[in-house]
Every structure is written in C-alpha cells, then in structure tokens.
Amino acid sequence: MLNIHNFIANPIEKHMKKFFRYFLLVVLSFNYMQSTNLFAQRVVADDIVATPYIGLHYGANLTGGDFADRYGFANHLGGIFGYKTDMNWIFAIDGNFIFSQNVREPYMLQNLLDSQGTITNTSGAPSDVVLYLRGYNINAVFGFIFPNTGHNPNSGVMFKIGGGYLQHKIRIETQEDEVPQISGDYLTGYDRLTSGLNTSQFVGYNFMANGGIYNFYAGFYFIQGHTYNRRALFWDRPDFEVPMDRRLDIQYGVRFGWMIPVYKRQVKDFYFN
16 A cells, blocks of 8 residues: 655755754854853843844644645744844844645545555565655744833743745655656656745744843744745646645744843943042
C-alpha cells in the first residue's frame, strides 16, 4: 500500500535550518553576555527604556480559508530583530519557518499507483512516499506596548501588526530509490507552490523583568496570506484548470517568545570632594 507520511523537507528547509541554528547561537551568546554582565543591565521598574532586542518564538496555528483545504494544524518557528523606543513603540523584522504534519491532499498521487496500490521505484520495488508541508514568511512589524497594564512601564498588553511575503508548498520525497515520475522537473506539477503578500496581527502580553534576562511575550497570532498558485498545471489533474484567482490563506493560534534586550551600558556618576 502507498505509505504517505506528512512532515517537512525541501531545499528551503536546509537554508532555514542553518539560519535558525545560527540565530539560536546568537541568542544564546547574548544570553551569556547578559548573564555575565558583559552588557550592563538597566533596572526597568520605573522608566520606559529604549532598547534593541532579539528573540525566538514558536507558534501553534489552526488553519482557515483556502489554506485549510490543503493543510491542517501548522507550526511556526521564528526569530525577530526589533527596537523598542522610549515611548514603547516597536519596530521589527521577523521571519517564520512554517511546517506541519497535516497535508490534506490524500489523492494527489493516485494516478501513479499500480494495480497493487503501490508506487514503484527504479529498482522495481514499492516505494514509500512522504509529503511535506514547508513554508516561510518574512515581515516588517509595527506595534505598541501599553505601559499602564503591566508590572512595570516596559511591560503590559502588546499589539503588533505586520506585512510581508509568504510562500508555501508541498514537498514530495521518496525513501530509498528514486521514483522518476515524481523526480526532477516533474515535482513542479505536484508541489502546489503558492506565494504572495501576507498581513498579520498579534495581541498579547509583553513581560520585561526589572532586572535579568527573563523577558518573554505570549499571545494570539493571526496571519492572512493574499497568495496565488504559481503552477499552471497539476499533473494529478491534467484536465483541471488551475485557479489563478487570489487565495486567502488563513492561520491563527498562539505564539510564545523569548526576548533579550540589548541595553546600553549606563554612565556612572563620580563625585570628588
């Protein structure tokens, strides 16, 4: 029987994995420097502090609109570079790697099945075929932290909006030997490559510690992809006219983030008698 697993992998995956490894290394390095006082910590209990920051976040997302026709539950793993002003405005760039174990295209490879219900590889043996969801987006973000809603002026209810670019596709991968029908250029007829602009919103709580590195945020995240199919033909449905109208790819869920502010070293006052 055809064994279709649903996970993730494509050429973008290799670059995204490498990026997030380096990004995590940078975050941990800043964490070490903060904890060893290589960066001086400011006490943020009394005043709104302006600071650049970096962070990592994870999101768990349900799907809606056209996106739900193709994929189920999706994960986001991302990073952010931002700046918080001394009036609690936020300006940032964030990027997210999108992956899932839920691809809703169970009949996409039916035209490749033989009389035994299997797909044969180059060795003449049945092949296991895996379907992967892989996607990413990158956004410019603008937001605000309401200073009177938290335990200090730098903490509280946070609202952010963003806009940028979104891409997603189905990755098909075979185990062991190659299957010519779904190799090389033939893959483009199955991968459902889709891309376009996206908008996003976040509402949640931002926590900045009075001192130390325990800074985080959590809340609800919404993303709307205004995308288009980028393939003119689906090999599994050659007589089907691929819709070229704008799609609405919706994801919504929760996001948790770890943030490291990069405070400037404070000037110390010296007194002489």
